[in-house]
Amino acid sequence: MAYITGVSMVNVDRHYDKGVKRLAAEASSKALEDAEPDTLDYIIVSSSFTYASDVQLDIASYIASYTGFRGVRALAVESGEASGLAAVSVAKSLIDSGLASRVLVVGVDKLSEWPTWKVYGHFSKFYDVEGEGMYSIGMGGIAGILMRLYMETFKVDRLTLAYWPALMHSNAKLNPYAMLRFAITPEKVLEAPPVADPITLLDSFPLGDGAAALVIEGSGRGNVLAELVAVESATGYPSIALPEDPLRFESLERAYQRLTQRADIKEVDVIELHDSFTIMGILELESLRLAERGKAAEAVSRGYFSLGGEGPVVNPSGGLKARGHPIGATGVYQVVEVALQLGGEFPGLKVPDSRHGLAVSVNGSGSSAYIAYLRSVG
C-alpha cells in the first residue's frame, strides 16, 4: 500500500528570482513539514530541462543537500514530458518493494531561463532527434499535424476544438497555482496568433517555471490525503509516421489496460491529463475510452467533462493549458492536484465527493505514457 501524506506546489510562473534548486527546496520543505529528515528514505527528482539545457548533472543530490537532507538516498528520473509521473512510479515501486517507507518526489523545471527560440529547440527533443526532430518541428509542429488530421478524419471544425482551452481557462480561474487565471471564449482561441497552424497560442501551454512535491508512505497512519493505488506505463511508437492510425496513442491505451488489470476501477470522478496542446487532451480522452473516437471535442463543447457534467471532471486545475507545464514538474503537479481533490482540500475548483482519480502523462506524441490511479481514504 502507498499513501500520499504530504503535498506542496509552487505557483507556475516566470520565477526569474529563483533557480531550480530553490524552487525544488521550497516545494520539498513544505511537503515534508510534518516529517523528520532522518526518516526520509529517498528523494526522487523529476526534471527534464535541467539536462536538456546543460544546467546541472546529478541534480537530485544537489537538491537534497540544498534542501537540508544531505545523506538521504537521491536519484533523478527523466522521461521527457512524462518525467513527473515516471518519478512517482519509481517512488511507488520503492514503497511497494519495502525498500523505503517514506519517499519524497519533487518535480522541477524552469522554462523562463532561456529565450523562447532556444526553448523551442529543446521541445523538438521530445521527439526522435534522428527522425522528425531533425526538422524545425518547434513547439507544436507534430501536434499541429495531428490536429489537422483529426479535423479532416472526423469532420470536426476548429471552433468545436476551441471549447477545450476555454474550459481549461475557466477551470484555472480559482486555482492559485495556475499561471493563466483568466477566462477566454472559444472564438478568442481562433483569433489568437498561430503557433503551429491549426494550433494557436491559446491551444498551447504557457512557458513557465514550477516545482511540486509529494510524500509517499507505506503506512496509512497519520495525515493521509489519498491512497496511490497503482501507477502503470507503456512505451509506444517513436513517431506518428509509424502507426496505421496516428490518432491513437497506443502507449496510453496499453498503460490504461495494464492499470485496469492491476486495480479494479469502477468509476472515475476526476482526471488531470496531459493537454500540452488541445489535440493532445482530446486524443487522450478518446484513448481512455471516455469519449467515442472523433467525439471528444464535441463532448467537451456540451459540458460533458465540466464540473456538474455527466462525465468525470477533467483538469479542474486548468491543465497544462492554463495551470502550466513546467515539463519535469507537471506530472507531480497532477498527482498532487488529484490527491488534494480526493482529500477535499484542493484550493481551486473543487470536485465534490470525489473518490476516484486519475493522472495521465504522455511524452511527445506518445513515445511513452504513464497513468496513476488514486483513491480517497475513509
Place this chain on the structure above:
Amino acid sequence: MAGFSAPAVWRGRTHRYRLVAGKCTSCGKLHYPPSYSCPYCGSRSMVEAELPRVGRLMSYSVVYSVPFDSKSRAPVILGLVDLGVARVISEITDASPEDVSVGMQVEAVFRRIAEDGGTGLIVYGIKFRPVKGA
C-alpha cells in the same frame, strides 16, 4: 534545430540523402528512418530499401514557433507524407501555406534541412514539394 553533432549528422546521411527506409525481412513492412528493429513485429532482421519519391500529403502544420536557426524562413510547413509503403515526416518546400492542401501530391527534393548556428554545421536531406500540374 541547434545542437547537432557532426558525427550524428554524418551517420544519418544515407537515409536522409536517399530516403532509405528499413525493411523488415520477417513481416515485410517498411519504416523510416531505419531502426535497429522492426517497429511492427520487433524483428531485428533488417535490410535497406529506397522509398518512392512521390506521395500524398496526409496532413500538415504551419509552424511559426521555430528554433532560432530556422527563424528567417518561418513559418515552416511540416508535413506527414504517405508514400504508400511507408510514411515520413518532412518539411514541405517551394510552397507557401496557401498552396498546400491535404491530399495533394508531393515529391522528394534534396535540400538544406537545418543548420547549427553555433558550429556552422549544415544538414542536407530530403524535403517534399508540390508536384507541378498534379
